Amino acid sequence: MNLTEWLQGFAGASPLEWIATVAGFMCVYLLIKRSIWSFAFGLVQVSIYAWIFFEVKLYSDMVLQFFYIGFQFYGWAIWRRSQDDSGHVLVVKGSLNEYLLWLMAVILSTALVGYLMSNNTDASLPYPDAFTTCASLAAQWLLSHKKLFNWGFWIVVDIVAIAIYWQKQLYPTSALYLCFLVMAVIGQWQWYRAFKTNQNKTDS
Template identity: 40%
Template sequence: MSPLEIAAVIVSALAVWTTTRRSLWCWPLGLASVALYGVVFLEAKLYSDMALQAVFGAFLLYGWVCWWRGVRDDGQVMVRPLSARDAILGLVAGGVASVALGLAMARWTDASLPYLDATLAGFSLVAQYWTARKHIANWWLWIAVDVVYVAMYMIKDLYLTAGLYAAFIVLAVLGLRSWRAGAEASPAVQPL
């Protein structure tokens, strides 16, 4: 456990907590988090996760813009339902990205756990996109992904990060509840 990992954990926890609160602060905190974790994952030879941080950076900028445009008068971000078609497309895209990235990492790098890391990266991208688009279903996917991340980080002796991802599971459940309550308060949105 390095000072860099400690800083990454703190900033990441704040970013996810502010996301559960539907606060625009989640985006700049998220950008700081991915910068820190990019270095942590480079040092751990989790290259898919390292590359994922760069892509997350782009998604975070995109999400910031999307959320900025969707703020209500009370300062809360309006949530949106996810259609079955978009859910299927997202999951298929996550699967394709997982296979492609896993094959690339196994063939061209000395990545530790290339297929598991790539699968988690692929589906994390889908969850992050759904978060940026304000879909409540993002929380269900984050819960599933984070459960597996906890195990992977334990295997890699990144115990503090494993603890963070265990906390992310709790935050994702809280986020799901909070976003559902927000959706129920808005007559145009049906929660998942």
Template identity: 40%
Template sequence: MLHSLYEFLTAAVGNSPLEWVAVLTGFACVWLAARESLWNFPIAIFSCALYIVVYRRSGLYSDSLLQVMFIALSVYGWYEWLYGGRNKTELPVSRTRPWEWAVSVGFIVAFTTGFGYYLAHNTDATVPYWDSFTTASSLAAQYLLMRKRLENWWLWIMVDIIYVPVLWYKQLYPTSALYALYLGLATYGYIQWRRQLYKELKIKN
């Protein structure tokens, strides 16, 4: 009984200081993204680099790979936010195009099925299909975030709802709590970006 309690408390404060640094920087980058701050990108790159190690140690191989992709996408997104608008101006908030939804959904289905099967049959991953689904959905959401599409927050809300129990199951308690906070931040981000979009539409009209 005492041994089980000790194990829980040890995991609850973090498997390592590395996880806590990743948690704090992860929270900071999402908060900054919700505020449309360019600083979200360098902080996201740092946080993702830490999570490569954290997730790999926990057997979440798809999520570990996801962090590598996030780093590359963050570099590209940094450029897009600065120069992706008309005539290389700052990129404004906009709606997701129908073709972007079609590509995103197709990618999520294909990646979840294919990579989930690979993880299930070639690794010791404990939740291969959930792991693959959250990875694919996160990549789609990150692409939409890079393009400042308002609906990227819808995907993040869905992903966060799934991540909370999955990470708790993997005994990554601080990170599970972080994703619960991400859920609130994603909702906040959607509200903030929607206000900005309406403001920009009024200016155009």
């Protein structure tokens, strides 16, 4: 694809995709800041993407958005009960065994969902789509529970998602996930700093 075709792809994107893109950017930015308002922007983003993914036959991703809708309310309810004096959520480290169990769950569920989508639907890219769905659910659960290394899951999800959405010619969405990738790296660093700062306060 040359530069002209790439720019035409951006120019031809639907208004809904652009709205979802902006909402998604704001959601992740506020997550990095550990702000509870991230869930409001997240609700807008995932509601729109449920329709977009249905149109391009990314059915696993479509189903994922409905789980995300529930997670916006679930995460908000948990975060509002665990904030510091400045209104930022308190980060929890989590155990190695916990992260390994989630990793194993992602691998097994990806194989199962990918197989079902491949053999029972006309899904496009069933296994990569299944992976981003299953890994995103794990990451979202860890995020809702304020686990420090949720960002590691998001980093891997974003790398795969960039390739998927580029292939499906969802160029603003692909660019959004490139931003998400950079922001996830920043988020991991910011949350680690916040965790260490709070730990030092507790120890002192």
